[in-house]
Amino acid sequence: MSMSTDRGHFFETDAEQATAARRAAKSNNKYGKPIVLKSKILAAIVDPHSPSSTVFVAESAGAVRRVNVDDEDVAAKKAAVYRGPITPVTSVAIGGPGKKTLFAGSWDKNVWSWDIDTRNPGRKYVGHSDFVKAVVCARLGGKNVLISGGADKKIMVWDVATGKRIHTLSDAVVNMMAVQHLVIDPVESNENELSLVSASSDPHIRRWKIRLDSWEQVAEADPDGTEKRTVLLHETSVYRLVFDHEGDEVDLWTSSGDGTAKCLSRVKGFASDDSLNHGDHVRAVAVTDRWIVTAGRDEDLKFWDRTSGKMYCSLVGHYDEVTDLVVLQGANQRLCSVSIDGTIRTWPLDAPSLDAQVKEQTSANPEKEEEKAEDDLLTAEEEAELAELMSDDD
Numbered sequence: 001m002s003m004s005t006d007r008g009h010f011f012e013t014d015a016e017q018a019t020a021a022r023r024a025a026k027s028n029n030k031y032g033k034p035i036v037l038k039s040k041i042l043a044a045i046v047d048p049h050s051p052s053s054t055v056f057v058a059e060s061a062g063a064v065r066r067v068n069v070d071d072e073d074v075a076a077k078k079a080a081v082y083r084g085p086i087t088p089v090t091s092v093a094i095g096g097p098g099k100k101t102l103f104a105g106s107w108d109k110n111v112w113s114w115d116i117d118t119r120n121p122g123r124k125y126v127g128h129s130d131f132v133k134a135v136v137c138a139r140l141g142g143k144n145v146l147i148s149g150g151a152d153k154k155i156m157v158w159d160v161a162t163g164k165r166i167h168t169l170s171d172a173v174v175n176m177m178a179v180q181h182l183v184i185d186p187v188e189s190n191e192n193e194l195s196l197v198s199a200s201s202d203p204h205i206r207r208w209k210i211r212l213d214s215w216e217q218v219a220e221a222d223p224d225g226t227e228k229r230t231v232l233l234h235e236t237s238v239y240r241l242v243f244d245h246e247g248d249e250v251d252l253w254t255s256s257g258d259g260t261a262k263c264l265s266r267v268k269g270f271a272s273d274d275s276l277n278h279g280d281h282v283r284a285v286a287v288t289d290r291w292i293v294t295a296g297r298d299e300d301l302k303f304w305d306r307t308s309g310k311m312y313c314s315l316v317g318h319y320d321e322v323t324d325l326v327v328l329q330g331a332n333q334r335l336c337s338v339s340i341d342g343t344i345r346t347w348p349l350d351a352p353s354l355d356a357q358v359k360e361q362t363s364a365n366p367e368k369e370e371e372k373a374e375d376d377l378l379t380a381e382e383e384a385e386l387a388e389l390m391s392d393d394d
Contacts, residue, residue, distance in 0.1 A: 240284050
């Protein structure tokens with residue numbers, strides 16, 4: 001422990017103080033054209049009604065914000081805020097009739113909803129006994145459904161219109177820890193049956209078949225006859241699941257606390273077909289026709305060439321853990337990243353522009369950047385709780 005008269009250094013190790021100093025020095029950088037919020041950002045999704053420029057982000061301050069990354073008016077681009085929860089929002093989804101309803105999972109154990117256009121609060125979905133950490137929407141049997149996953153190790157299926165809970169899914173054989181992410185398989189799903197894939201704080205990836213009147217966990221037989229109820233390819237927590245819509249087979253990409261992102265081949269029964277070693281906890285993965293992009297605890301964005309499997313470049317910008325990556329669609333695709341540092345950043349996806357970014361960053365000296373203090377709306381107790389939530393031990 002070091003000796004210091006700075007109150008902020010009480011009970012901090014030398015390593016913790018060094019990390020804080022490094023982040024403060026790095027915080028002034030303008031890479032990725034940062035939009036700065038006063039709250040940690042825990043998740044992001046693309047606005048389906050404006051997919052080339054707008055995202056919804058989940059804030060630790062207890063709100064969801066709709067942000068147009070191209071709006072020249074700084075105040076306007078951050079003005080659309082959906083309020084209600086007084087605890088951190090962990091996840092967001094769009095669904096309901098006409099995809100006009102915004103849903104958000106919260107630490108308060110509830111899923112909140114709002115009308116996207118008016119921002120008026122709608123129905124609240126109550127049933128989880130711990131943090132809601134993942135939400136996804138779909139159509140099933142002619143109904144709009146909401147699916148939520150929580151730290152209570154349960155997945156719940158809801159009728160959006162009535163708020164009625166249709167099903168509660170859980171693994172009765174292999175202990176399932178806190179649910180981290182949920183995604184609908186676009187190939188295996190149809191109007192009467194959803195194929196859901198879940199990731200959790202244990203290394204197991206689970207698949208589920210959901211109908212209005214029943215559900216089941218997918219179990220297959222290995223060549224030796226052993227029942228296979230999960231896909232087990234990672235060593236620890238799996239944080240993100242992304243189906244590759246750019247590929248012919250629509251394979252599944254995953255990111256994990258073991259420091260890797262993996263491609264699970266559909267034709268091989270979701271066996272690992274490729275593995276990228278990012279090197280630290282990988283919180284997020286994004287997929288384009290040219291790149292696989294990974295990011296997480298080490299704050300860097302790494303771009304991998306899909307053809308060779310080799311890292312093309314690594315970009316800096318964020319000064320705390322990156323929590324999500326989404327691809328903005330349009331004439332020129334871009335990548336949007338969000339972070340615990342409270343910034344939203346956009347990055348090019350064409351090779352010449354990436355090369356220019358690398359050249360700019362290589363020539364810069366980050367040690368000369370001025371320190372910048374960031375506002376934080378969490379108490380010390382909430383900070384500790386958030387750190388525990390973001391760890392792979394939850």
